[in-house]
């Protein structure tokens with residue numbers, strides 16, 4: 516379990532200070548995959564580096580596995596770091612060591628005996644699917660293979676937390692998918708808590724259980740991934756979600772649609788049960804109006820269906836109002852303004 520309690524981090528002194536993390540309170544539960552998304556400079560890296568004290572908080576508390584870590588001794592910190600594995604966007608491998616040598620490195624630091632190191636390295640190579648690459652050097656590997664080595668090395672000391680710093684940002688979409696599957700397997704089979712940061716909503720959608728959105732050092736939204744996708748509150752979260760759901764009309768098409776005098780455009784968001792029911796046709800038929808689906812998408816998210824459709828209703832104003840009112844009792848309905856939100 517990782518808990519941030521009113522944590523802030525300020526870099527620099529005098530008038531040249533940067534408030535990288537501002538008053539963040541957040542709990543990552545044991546065994547979950549928690550994702551933090553945000554634009555560049557939002558404070559994500561700084562926040563996760565506080566978990567293993569690569570950075571120290573300026574104020575507030577960071578609690579990891581029941582330890583308030585800023586007050587622990589050097590010896591305890593060394594022990595704690597073995598419980599926390601970390602992987603990076605740029606892999607951070609030793610180019611002068613073989614794949615096996617890289618994976619063995621953290622075990623050598625803990626003075627594990629050679630036989631045990633060999634056993635563990637073999638086991639990890641198998642787990643990440645690199646048995647045939649044991650004696651290769653990082654530069655002989657593809658990006659995806661290098662990240663697998665990074666993952667195996669991070670798992671060497673059998674941590675219970677894995678921190679991923681933009682672990683797939685340097686990889687192509689297919690390799691990204693493979694690495695995300697591997698992270699999911701690690702979470703399931705070893706029950707390792709995963710805390711990841713990314714600027715790609717796709718990563719969050721694919722593997723996370725819960726998520727937070729950071730902006731200007733602050734957490735502006737957090738919750739279950741399905742809930743945030745179906746009802747994002749902030750503009751930033753909405754724009755991150757649109758980037759993967761492809762549910763936004765282009766400004767040109769939107770302007771054209773709004774040229775029609777009687778056009779009444781709504782975004783209807785279907786979640787859970789509502790996504791498998793012919794709701795639109797049932798309600799519009801009852802009020803005898805027509806509708807046309809202009810744009811939208813149906814997605815699978817955490818084993819549930821989730822749809823976001825832009826719909827135009829045709830009919831008497833009062834009837835359209837009734838339809839919108841009735842639909843709003845079951846699903847989320849928002850009028851699509853000229854700027855598309």
Ligand SMILES: Nc1ncnc2c1ncn2[C@@H]1O[C@H](COP(=O)(O)OP(=O)(O)OP(=O)(O)O)[C@@H](O)[C@H]1O
Nearest residue numbers: 526527533535553554555556557558559560561562
């Ligand atoms: N060691 C440092 N010294 C001074 N400023 C820093 C330091 N590390 C980060 N910052 C500043 O803190 C802010 C947050 O940076 P951080 O790297 O945590 O953001 P991020 O969301 O991870 O972005 P990116 O994805 O670009 O790394 C930025 O303004 C950055 O310039």
